[in-house]
Amino acid sequence: MLATLKQVLAKANKGKYGVGAFNINNLEIIQSVVNAAAKLKSPVILQTSEGAIKYAGMKYLKVIVEEAAEENKIPIVFHVDHGRDLEIIKEAIKTGYTSVMIDGSHLPFDENVAITKKVVGWAHAKGVSVEGELGTIGGAEEKIVARKIIYTDPAVAKEFVDKTGVDALAVAIGTSHGAYKFAGAAKLDIERLRIIKKILNMPLVLHGASGVPEWLVHTAEHYGAKLGKPGGVPDDQIKAAIKNGINKINTDTDIRLAFDAGVREVIATAPEEFDPRHILGRARELMQDVVEHRIKLFGSAGKA
Ligand code: G3H
Ligand code: 13P
Ligand code: ZN
Numbered sequence: 001m002l003a004t005l006k007q008v009l010a011k012a013n014k015g016k017y018g019v020g021a022f023n024i025n026n027l028e029i030i031q032s033v034v035n036a037a038a039k040l041k042s043p044v045i046l047q048t049s050e051g052a053i054k055y056a057g058m059k060y061l062k063v064i065v066e067e068a069a070e071e072n073k074i075p076i077v078f079h080v081d082h083g084r085d086l087e088i089i090k091e092a093i094k095t096g097y098t099s100v101m102i103d104g105s106h107l108p109f110d111e112n113v114a115i116t117k118k119v120v121g122w123a124h125a126k127g128v129s130v131e132g133e134l135g136t137i138g139g140a141e142e143k144i145v146a147r148k149i150i151y152t153d154p155a156v157a158k159e160f161v162d163k164t165g166v167d168a169l170a171v172a173i174g175t176s177h178g179a180y181k182f183a184g185a186a187k188l189d190i191e192r193l194r195i196i197k198k199i200l201n202m203p204l205v206l207h208g209a210s211g212v213p214e215w216l217v218h219t220a221e222h223y224g225a226k227l228g229k230p231g232g233v234p235d236d237q238i239k240a241a242i243k244n245g246i247n248k249i250n251t252d253t254d255i256r257l258a259f260d261a262g263v264r265e266v267i268a269t270a271p272e273e274f275d276p277r278h279i280l281g282r283a284r285e286l287m288q289d290v291v292e293h294r295i296k297l298f299g300s301a302g303k304a
Contacts, residue, residue, distance in 0.1 A: 002066065003075035005099035005129035005248075006167040008043045009203035012247040017299035018238075021045035021205075022291060023081060023252035025052035027064060028280045029259070032287035034068040034076070040292060040301040043075035045099075045248065049082055058095050066096070074304040079131070081250070089119055093128050101131040101170070109156065116164040124165070131248070134160050135172030137207045139181070149174065151189060154196045161200055168203040168248060171196055173241075175208035179230035179253050188237050190244050197245030206246045209233050210253035216261055216290065223264035235297055242299060249298055251291075258286040 012019050022033045024046050037044035046065050053061070062078065069076040079099040083089045089100050102119040104112035116132045123130045135152035152171040161169060173189040175181060197204060212232030221227060233241075238249065262283030266273055273279060295301055 002069050002078050002096070002098045003043065004127065005045065005077050005079060005131065008045065008075050008077050009168055009247050011043075011303065012300065013203045015303065016242070017303065018206075018242040018247055018249045019043050019045055019300050020291065020294050020298055021047050021077075021079065021081070021248050021250045022255060023047055023049060023052065023250070024061065024065075025056050028284040029255060029287060030061075030064050030068060032255075032284045033291050034072055034074075036288045036291035036295060037076075037304070038072040038074055040295050041074065041304040042295045042300040042302070043077075043304055044295070044300075045077040045079050047079040047081035047101075047250070049252075050080075050085060050088055053080075053088060053092075058091060062096050077129075083119075086115075086119070090122065093123055093126050097128065099129040099131065099167075101133070103133050103170075105133040105136050105170075105172075109160070113160060113163045116160075116166060120165045129167040130165075131168040131170060131205055132160065132164055132166035133170035133205075133207075137170070137172050137176055139177030139208055149176065151192060152196060154192065154199050157196055158199050161202065168205050169200065170205040170207055173206070175206060175233055177208045177253070179210070179212050179227065179232070179257065181208060181210075181212070181231055181233065186231060186234055186237060188233065188241055190237075190240050193241060193246070194244045203247040204245050205248040205250065206238075206241055207250045209238060209241075209249045210251050211235060211238070211294070212253060212257065213290070213293075216254070216257045216286075219286075220257055220261040220264060223261065223268040225260060225264060238297055249294070251294060254290050254294070255287050258290045259283045262286040
């Protein structure tokens with residue numbers, strides 16, 4: 001049985017720890033995340049963007065995720081990440097997702113409230129949780145383009161939550177999506193986060209939270225990747241964010257980097273190799289290493 005976001009984050013909010021939300025779109029990524037979480041006895045959130053749903057198919061992903069939950073007996077949440085298309089959200093609720101994000105952050109405040117409230121109505125009627133977003137998180141992704149970061153205003157956040165009834169709120173405190181997060185030094189607005197948490201006292205979400213670890217970038221580049229000057233959120237700032245109220249931490253880029261490094265390593269070191277299981281097997285190991293590190297960092301190990 002899958003858990004809801006509300007259940008998992010209520011415990012995290014009370015226990016002051018974070019739960020990893022990892023973006024998935026194929027079998028190997030799902031297995032790497034779930035194996036790491038099961039090994040560390042941690043709850044975990046498996047999330048699919050609209051792009052991931054288009055790539056792999058909602059029902060294919062759902063069957064694998066349900067099997068993972070059945071086999072491993074840890075709380076697993078199945079969540080739509082950055083839902084903007086209401087048809088996809090409706091379909092996800094029907095298909096068996098236990099949580100959806102409605103991302104109205106690009107809309108004027110009243111429109112964001114209206115669309116979020118509508119989704120909360122549909123979702124809560126079926127026992128499905130809802131994450132909303134206020135402010136913008138930078139970075140250019142397929143389907144998510146926000147160049148300028150508008151930080152979340154604490155008073156406006158209170159009004160948004162009161163009017164919509166969301167179970168969790170994604171806040172903008174300086175992170176951005178992708179592998180190139182900061183123009184200069186990495187810096188999150190922890191003081192703003194502290195105030196938002198004090199006013200809302202509810203589960204808060206950090207998007208764009210990948211660490212872009214140096215060892216991973218070096219490994220990928222050693223085997224031929226050309227990544228320029230990437231940079232992520234350092235571990236100590238993730239810790240500070242959790243200490244000040246973040247309970248769901250989104251990670252996609254680090255998994256992509258680990259996948260890339262693993263595939264490149266096999267292709268570069270064993271050019272005679274062409275069995276997908278051997279090529280993807282190494283990627284799966286590296287992705288699991290990355291996820292294990294993050295689960296320990298978030299403090300959710302042993303909380304399953
Ligand atoms: O925050 C967004 C995720 O990184 C998903 O990216 O839309 O390319 O799947 P995607
Ligand atoms: P990263 O690009 O930092 O991994 O962020 C992912 C994310 O926020 C998914 O919603
Ligand atoms: Zn995001």
